[in-house]
Amino acid sequence: MATWQSLFVEKISDNFGYVHTIQEAERLTEAFFLSTTSKFVLYKVDAKFFGNTDFKAKSHKLLWEFDNSRFHSKLPYDGTPFMRVNMRVLNCQFGMDKSGKKRKEIRAKKRLETETNEDAKKGWVSFISKKRDCPANVTLLEIIKFPDFTLEADSEDGRRYVSQYFFTKLKEGDVKSERRIYIALPQQSDHQFHPFENETKYVPRNRSNVEVLNDKCRISRTLRIKQTIRAAIASKSGSVDDISVKRIPISMYAKSDEIVINVFASAANRQDIVKDILITSVGQQIIGCEAAGIVYATGNKASKWKNGDRVMAYLHSGGCADKVTVHQDHVMSVPTWMTLSSAAALPQAWLTAYNLLCHEASMKHGDIVLIHAGASGVGTALVQLVTMAGGIAIVTAGSDGKIGICKSLGASAGFNYKSLDFAKDLTNHLNGKRVNLIFDPVGGTHWQLNSNIIGQDGTWIIYGLLSGPYIAGDMRPLLKKNVTIKTSLLKNKSNEHIAELTTEFTKDVLPYFLPNDKIQLSPVINKFYPLEEIKDAYSFLESNETIGKLIINIKDEDMSKVGVPSSLQNKKNVEVPGTCSQLEELAHASSQLLEESRMLERRKSGLESPLDFISSEVSVETT
Incomplete structure (x- = not known):
């Protein structure tokens, strides 16, 4: 991570320099805030559009030297005129807001007038005279420099002549400018009247994310x-x-x-x-x-x-x-x-598919896997992962074109659920075998089909309800076959689970998105x-x-x-192509060739699957 000092376009001193844009200024100040124990709050803005001030919309004085004491000692004269167009000041959080302090002083004076107790009077006098505001602040000064009007030899007459010439050109709109935002940042020695990490039992006001641990104040910076x-x-x-x-x-x-x-x-x-x-x-x-x-x-x-x-x-x-x-x-x-x-x-489709296959299911090499909505984002990812892991992927989809695309990705067969003989065709294709694993984002309309074709001790994972949340069907086949029904929704997983999933996916799957690999995955x-x-x-x-x-x-x-x-x-x-008719033409032209070549490569003798760890107790390290 870059230090805040390195974010200056030009660093004039340790805590002072300039950048060109408001985005660069925000990045630098945010990086500085993370390195200090104090928070800074906005106190003053001279204009609404700091960092993008239009110097032509409002007349500004043309200056030659910095007359602001905050910058005067740090900026040498270079002969180039400039305009001060805007300034932003951020006070240390321990510096009291001036308007709030003024109101408290007025209330204190009124109490002093009506107070009869002498000790109380001394307390109010002490409050009025006490000045304990931290003077440290962050100052951002926006200036516009005009390099075409630089004086080679400085003189009062030269400045006057160039200034007149400048404003003439400005009216014509023919002026080259350079915007700079000078940033002056405080050192720790500039802070007063408030503790740092070595001082105890002090909680700054209006600070919600403060933890007091071991009698020390620790600020959780954001x-x-x-x-x-x-x-x-x-x-x-x-x-x-x-x-x-x-x-x-x-x-x-x-x-x-x-x-x-x-x-x-x-x-x-x-x-x-x-x-x-x-x-x-x-x-x-x-x-x-x-x-x-x-x-x-x-x-x-x-x-x-x-x-x-x-x-x-x-x-x-x-x-x-x-x-x-x-x-x-x-x-x-x-x-x-x-x-x-x-x-x-x-991220969404492939992490969902990886979570379903590697964390929810227990697929073994050679298992028959039925993937509903096989042409969806998650479906196309599942087809590739199941095939890569040695499973036999069968898909359902809403058109022959979609099925062709799924076959080109590695599916062994596909069936159009809009066909009248959809269930019969799928059953005939299985030829007496049963499905070991079902990935189902559809829900209700496929309930009876899934119940009939799933095998003994099969697993049925529901991760969506595209056909609605209600079901109507015979549940007796599920009891007879000891079917395991799971539900899974990635967005409801814990942050820890998603972090673990991301790490595993990066290690085990992401390397196979490289082009020209024997086993190539593709979104x-x-x-x-x-x-x-x-x-x-x-x-x-x-x-x-x-x-x-x-x-x-x-x-x-x-x-x-x-x-x-x-x-x-x-x-x-x-x-x-966006329509199913176009997709069908594309699929029929390429699916057979792609299917044959990819399936041959993936199932050559001796070719290990990169996802063998799904079906084996022995972990295979991928490269």
Whole structure:
């Protein structure tokens, strides 16, 4: 993690320097706050738009030297004129707010006038005369420099002439400018009248996150970022029509073990719009349960990541926004060759699939696995993981095109649940055998089918209720076969479980997303949508015509930083055709060849499965 001193564009002294943008200033001051024992609170702002002040909208005096005592001794004269356009001051939390102090003084004087007890009078006189406000503060000064008007030889006449010439050019709009934000930070010796860590039993006022341990005051520092961000908001109704993209002011609090991600892409997920399982009980929420982007800031204990790292993360909510806060243990590194848009398809679908297969199920090599909704994001991930682990994947889907895609990913067979002979065809295909494991996100409508085809001591895992929460069917087959029925919803898992899942997935599965590997995994992406068209994405999701994931692009990525072949860098995001008829043409043209080649590679004699640890007590270390 970079120190706050290294974030200065130019450091003039140990605690003084400048940056160019308000974003750089916020990063530097937040990093400084994490290194000090005191909190600083905003006291004064001269204008609403600090860091982006329009110096042309309001006339400012043209200056040549700093006349402010705070900076005068530290800034040498360089001959370049400038304007002081704005200033922000943050006082130490132990410095009393001046307006509050004034009100208390007035009340004290009134009490002094009416007080008859001499000892009490002395106390009020002492209160009025006592000055115990900490003088330490953080000062940010915004100036605009004009390098084209620099004086080579300084003189009073030269300054006057250049000033007149400058304002003439300013009216014409032909002035080159450079914005700087000078930041003066206090040293510990500047603080007065309040304790630090070596002083005991002092709790600062208006401080909620303070713990008193062993008679010492320890402040639990948090990273606070105030910004206005774009975000996709959904109402509690769960209706697509209520989704909107807004700019909202937000204060982001990142705890010491959390990071802030500058989000480039997220994905559309059903749980964002299903009324019964909305994450929050309040009226609105920022949707998005996964995000891919670049680390923007880190807490003081978030040592796993540093600013600028390309990462992806599973979230409970908040992914469809410019920035999001997440625990460092829920974050995975994005492979260097993978774009952030592609990486956004991984966290929710693949972690869910990995959790179902490796934590909920007990699949053995050669087991027959039935995957309902096989062309969904989780379904396509399950097909690949089951095949890679040595299972026989059978899928159900709503069209022949979707089934073709699933076969190209490794499924041995697929059946269209909209067919009249769907159940009969599936039973005939099994030829007397029974299914050992069922992954079911559908629920009620498949209840009787699942009950009939599942085998003795089989496992049936329900992780969604697409057909509704109610069932009607005969449960006697389940009792006769000793079937185990489990339910699983990743968003209801504990933070510790998600952290463990993330670590295991990173070690055991993520390496197999490398291109040109013998066993290659791949996220299936149907379409890419800009954030402004997020309603269209969720409408398409509701139509049940999707295959794989729908990606929400929030920002454009610099493709030169992605380690992909140069032939692909000039191409825009390529989407899978959006209609089932197009998908059928694509699937029928490629599924047979892909299926044969991939299945042969995966089932060659002597080829070990990277997920053999699922069905064996002996752990296989992957490379």
